[in-house]
Each structure stands twice: as structure tokens, then as C-alpha cells.
Amino acid sequence: MRLLKRGMFLLLLKLTIALESLWILSLLTRSNPGLNPSSVLENSWLEYTDSDDSPEKVCNCSAILQGEREALEQAKLLTVTKDFHKSVHIPDEHYVNATEDCSAFKLRRKYLTSPLSQEEEDFPLAYSMVQSFERLLRAIYAPQNIYCVHVDKKAKSSVLNAIWAITDCFPNIFLVSHPVDVVYAAWPRVQADLNCLADLYNSSTQWKYVINLCGQDFPLKTNLEIVRTLRSLRGGNSLESEEMPGYKVGRVRNSHKIIDGGIQGTGKAKEPPPFNITIMSGNAYFVVSRGFIRSVLEDRRVLALMEWFKDTYSPDEFLWATIQRMPGVPGSTWPHRKYDMSDVNAIARLVKWQWHEGSQDSPDTVYPECHGSHVREICVYGAGDLQWMLKQHHLFANKFDIDTDPVPVYCLEKYLRKRALSGLQ
Structure with a gap:
């Protein structure tokens, strides 16, 4: 009986979201005549909505992405509110329990279970991930891609158990075969990536490109946008490479x-x-x-x-x-x-260095001031950075910290998922 009630609830939820999507679809098709309505409706239940009951739903992401002052001030206020931080914190043990039923976990978290286009299916990507959090994984996950996750040997057992439980639910995500004890600014940090790269290269998936990530990265583009950008490289690579300062x-x-x-x-x-x-x-x-x-x-x-x-x-x-x-x-x-190619020109990562921030009127300014905080002279993005970030050509940005400010990640999640499902690439 409990399973029957749960099934009815999920069905009603899908129907509700579908009805909301019909209204959105009418607006999209009017402004985008080439849009395929059937593909949008088929996947509409995968869109992230306030009915998902995420604590960050109190934020007005649409207003934040448009740079509206009131919405940005509200988001800033949340970052110093203890009750809000308690409500968004997810303990490691949660994922161990949540993944006992993998099908339910993937359904509840709205993971993509099939490629959204033939173009993406024909161009699989590989990811080397040094540590991770589940929201990053969900944001970049596609079933045709392949993912190697490296967990620092120093990591707490609760972290390892949580990541293992999540990866065990997906056939195309695996833990690296040879984890290392990562040391900041030393060779083991490189070795962690190398071990994942070797595992990815020796896998059966014939991926086209590989991107390396850490837990404080987040995408700025959908999977299809990433695929199209990488196709345009025509076999070339994109990374910072300059004369030694x-x-x-x-x-x-x-x-x-x-x-x-x-x-x-x-x-x-x-x-x-x-x-x-x-x-x-x-x-x-x-x-x-x-x-x-x-x-x-x-x-x-x-x-x-x-x-x-x-x-x-x-x-x-x-x-x-x-x-x-x-x-x-x-x-x-x-x-x-x-x-020579700078990090600004390469597509790999958007990073705001504190000494390059400033007023647009200054000839020495590379990008506007950080709206979050700084760690090791790197901007940890706030909600006020989003409007600027989404105008850049980079595939990913760094740094985000969901423990101090989850709002930028939440709004990016919603924006990218809606964009991916609507076909507005």
C-alpha cells in the first residue's frame, strides 16, 4: 500500500510539473520556432523546481541572474544566517542511506538516464574528478559520459563511504584504482589526476575529450554546449600555457x-x-x-x-x-x-584572482570585483557574480563553496537544467 501511495504521489507530481511546463512551452515555442515541443514535454519532469523542496528555494534565481539588487541582497543575507546553513547542510551519512535504493535515488535527484540528443550521444566525454560533491556530479552527469573519482587517502571514512555509495549506483562512474595521499602544491596532486586519466584511457568508453575537476568547480555550460565547443576545437586542446613569469x-x-x-x-x-x-x-x-x-x-x-x-x-x-x-x-x-594562452582565453576554467579585480574604468582590471569572499587570493563566488560569469566562454568556474554560500550553485543548477531540457543551446 505504501508503494502504491508513493507511486500515485510521483505520478501526480509529474502531471503538475507537466501542466506548468505547457505554459512555459507556449512561451518558448513562440520565441523559438525551431524548438521541438515533444522533446521538451518528454523531459519536463527533470527540471529543477521549487516543488523539489530545496531549502534554497527562498532565493529568486531569475532575479539574481538578471542582477536585481533586492534579490542579491536577500541572497547575501542568507549567507550569514545560521538557520539557513543548517537547513542546507547534508551530512555524509545521508548519501549512504539515500542510495540504498539506486533507482529511487536517481529518480528523486532527477539524474538524466538517457542522452538528451544524438549529438551528445555520439561525442562522449570523460571527467577526472579529484574529490567531489554530489551536486557537481549531478550537474555534469550524462549516461554516455564516463567519470573517474579520486578520493584523497586522508579523507574521512564517512566521505569515502558517501562517494562510494553514489558511484555504485551508476555503471559509468567509478573510484580510481590507485588513490594517493594528496599534498597541496606537491606531486601527489598531479598523480591523483594521472591515475584517473590512466583508468579513463584504459576504459571501454571511447571518449573524445577529458576535463579535470575538483569539488569547488561548477559548470557554466550544458553538456550539449560543452560538446559543441569541444567539436569546434577540431582535435586541439584548451588550457593556460604561457611564458614563465x-x-x-x-x-x-x-x-x-x-x-x-x-x-x-x-x-x-x-x-x-x-x-x-x-x-x-x-x-x-x-x-x-x-x-x-x-x-x-x-x-x-x-x-x-x-x-x-x-x-x-x-x-x-x-x-x-x-x-x-x-x-x-x-x-x-x-x-x-x-x-601563449592565458587562463582568460582558455576555456578550461574561469577563475577570479583578487589582484586582477577592480573597476571597469581601470586599464589594469581584468574582471569586476568579487561578490563573495577570497581564499588564497581567489574569489569564492557569490550570487552577484553569476550574471557576469554566464557571459563568459569558459566551460567551468572555480571556486564555489556550498558550505559558506550555496546560492550560486543552486541558481546555476536550475539555469543549466532548464536550458538543457528546453533545447535553448
Whole structure:
């Protein structure tokens, strides 16, 4: 009887949402004659709505995305409200219990169970995820893609259990075969990605591109928009890769080692890089082709270079950028500085650095001021950043922190899901 009542409730919920969608559909088709009404109605129940009873529903996301002051002030007020933070916090144990019935979990959380288009089905993507939270996974999940999740060996057992429980519900999501103890700014951070990349490359899914993520990333584009952007690269890669700035030189010229869970200089100078390779500067984020990863795993020059990088400081800021400029690596560019690419021009990640923020009138300003807070001189986005962010060409943005401010993620979730289901790409 309980199952029958639950089934009737879900049916009524779907019907209610469908009726609401008919009204939305009439507006969409009037302004978009090429829109396929049947595809919108078929998937309308997957849209995120206030009936999902998410605590953040008190926010007016439509107004926030339009930059309306009152809505932004209300969102800002919520970030300092203790009761609101208590209501949005989800303990790790919740996911262990929620995934006991995987079908119910995927239905309740509205995971996509089939590709939304043939174009997306024909262009599977791979994701290397160093740690994760479920809302990021749900935002990027598509059944034709493949996902490797690396959980730090230092992570609490409750975190590992929660992530394992979630991944066990999906055939295309798996935990990395060789987890490592991640150390900030040291080689193990790179090794975590490398282990996932190897597992992804050796999987049966013939993915086209791979994107690496961490738990504080969130997408700015739908899966179809990402697919179309990557198709336009025509086998090329997109990541920051520039001439080495002077203040970073010591990070790669001098030897470092891990001591008591941190990285310290040894006072010893390193030998020059192998094969006379020019070291380039970049960051930890990349969007690269399958061929690029083949070179990472098999090219003897790259293997020698990685060995050389193991005692440098923050090697993830240099390794990927350097490989991208090596002749013969699929999708690479020439090492000449005319081919330098900044993080602003690359599509991999939108990051606001504090020293580049400022007034639009200033010639030194790269982007407007952060509306959230700062951690290690990087903006942790607030609701006021969303309108600007969605105008950028990047696929993902960093950083978000749902523990301090879940509103930006909530509004992005709703925006992207509605966009994906409506076909407005």
C-alpha cells in the first residue's frame, strides 16, 4: 500500500510539473520556432523546481541572474544566517542511506538516464574528478559520459563511504584504482589526476575529450554546449600555457620534498629539464583530447619530463602547460610566445584572482570585483557574480563553496537544467 501511495504521489507530481511546463512551452515555442515541443514535454519532469523542496528555494534565481539588487541582497543575507546553513547542510551519512535504493535515488535527484540528443550521444566525454560533491556530479552527469573519482587517502571514512555509495549506483562512474595521499602544491596532486586519466584511457568508453575537476568547480555550460565547443576545437586542446613569469622560476629550478605533509625547499638546484624542453607556466585545469592523454601515458619525452617534475613546487602549474607546447603531442601548439594562452582565453576554467579585480574604468582590471569572499587570493563566488560569469566562454568556474554560500550553485543548477531540457543551446 505504501508503494502504491508513493507511486500515485510521483505520478501526480509529474502531471503538475507537466501542466506548468505547457505554459512555459507556449512561451518558448513562440520565441523559438525551431524548438521541438515533444522533446521538451518528454523531459519536463527533470527540471529543477521549487516543488523539489530545496531549502534554497527562498532565493529568486531569475532575479539574481538578471542582477536585481533586492534579490542579491536577500541572497547575501542568507549567507550569514545560521538557520539557513543548517537547513542546507547534508551530512555524509545521508548519501549512504539515500542510495540504498539506486533507482529511487536517481529518480528523486532527477539524474538524466538517457542522452538528451544524438549529438551528445555520439561525442562522449570523460571527467577526472579529484574529490567531489554530489551536486557537481549531478550537474555534469550524462549516461554516455564516463567519470573517474579520486578520493584523497586522508579523507574521512564517512566521505569515502558517501562517494562510494553514489558511484555504485551508476555503471559509468567509478573510484580510481590507485588513490594517493594528496599534498597541496606537491606531486601527489598531479598523480591523483594521472591515475584517473590512466583508468579513463584504459576504459571501454571511447571518449573524445577529458576535463579535470575538483569539488569547488561548477559548470557554466550544458553538456550539449560543452560538446559543441569541444567539436569546434577540431582535435586541439584548451588550457593556460604561457611564458614563465620571473616570480615562479624558483619553483622549478630548485628541488623540493614533502616533509610532515607539506612541501619544502631543499636548497639544491635541479638539473635542466630533459630533451632541452622549455618549461611553460599554466594551472591545474585542462580540456584535452584523447590523443593528448595517450602522449601523457606513452611518450618517452613526457614520461621523462614527469619524472623531472616530481620534486618541483606546484608541478600542476607547469606540467600540463609544458606538454601542450611540445611538438608531436596531439592538439599541442608551437612553443613560440605568439602561441601563449592565458587562463582568460582558455576555456578550461574561469577563475577570479583578487589582484586582477577592480573597476571597469581601470586599464589594469581584468574582471569586476568579487561578490563573495577570497581564499588564497581567489574569489569564492557569490550570487552577484553569476550574471557576469554566464557571459563568459569558459566551460567551468572555480571556486564555489556550498558550505559558506550555496546560492550560486543552486541558481546555476536550475539555469543549466532548464536550458538543457528546453533545447535553448
